[in-house]
Amino acid sequence: MRPAATNRLGFVMSIVTTTLATLVGLEFLYIMYLETFATASESTSRVFSIPVGELEGKTVSTLFKNQGVYNGLIGLAILWGTFLSGSPREVVGMLLVLVVLVAIYGGMTSSRSIIWKQGGLAMVALVTLALL
Numbered sequence: 201m202r203p204a205a206t207n208r209l210g211f212v213m214s215i216v217t218t219t220l221a222t223l224v225g226l227e228f229l230y231i232m233y234l235e236t237f238a239t240a241s242e243s244t245s246r247v248f249s250i251p252v253g254e255l256e257g258k259t260v261s262t263l264f265k266n267q268g269v270y271n272g273l274i275g276l277a278i279l280w281g282t283f284l285s286g287s288p289r290e291v292v293g294m295l296l297v298l299v300v301l302v303a304i305y306g307g308m309t310s311s312r313s314i315i316w317k318q319g320g321l322a323m324v325a326l327v328t329l330a331l332l
Contacts, residue, residue, distance in 0.1 A: 235268030
C-alpha cells in the first residue's frame with residue numbers, strides 16, 4: 201500500500217497494513233498449496249483435521265484441488281491489490297471483507313476455529329486499513 205498520509209503515524213500504519221495484507225495473501229497461497237499440490241499430505245491432514253485416507257479419495261481430492269484454485273486466486277488478488285492496484289485501499293479492503301465473511305461462514309458451518317485461523321489476520325488488517 202502506498203502511504204496515504206504524510207504524517208509519521210499514517211506512514212507507520214501504512215507499513216503495518218501492507219505487511220498484514222501481504223501475510224493474508226501469502227496465507228491464502230499456502231492454503232492453495234496444501235489443497236492443490238499437497239492434497240494428501242500429513243500437513244494438509246493436520247491443518248484441516250481430515251485423515252490422509254479421506255484426502256486420498258477421488259471426490260475429496262478433486263474438491264480440495266478446486267477449492268485450492270479459488271484460495272490461490274484470492275491470495276494473488278490481495279497481493280495484486282496491495283502492490284499493483286491503482287486503488288489499493290478499495291481493492292484490498294473489499295477482499296479482506298470477503299475473507300472475513302468466508303471465515304465467519306466456515307466458522308458457522310464447519311469449525312468455530314476457522315473464524316480466527318482464516319479470518320483473524322484479515323480482521324486485524326482491516327482494522328489497520330480503516331485507521332489509515
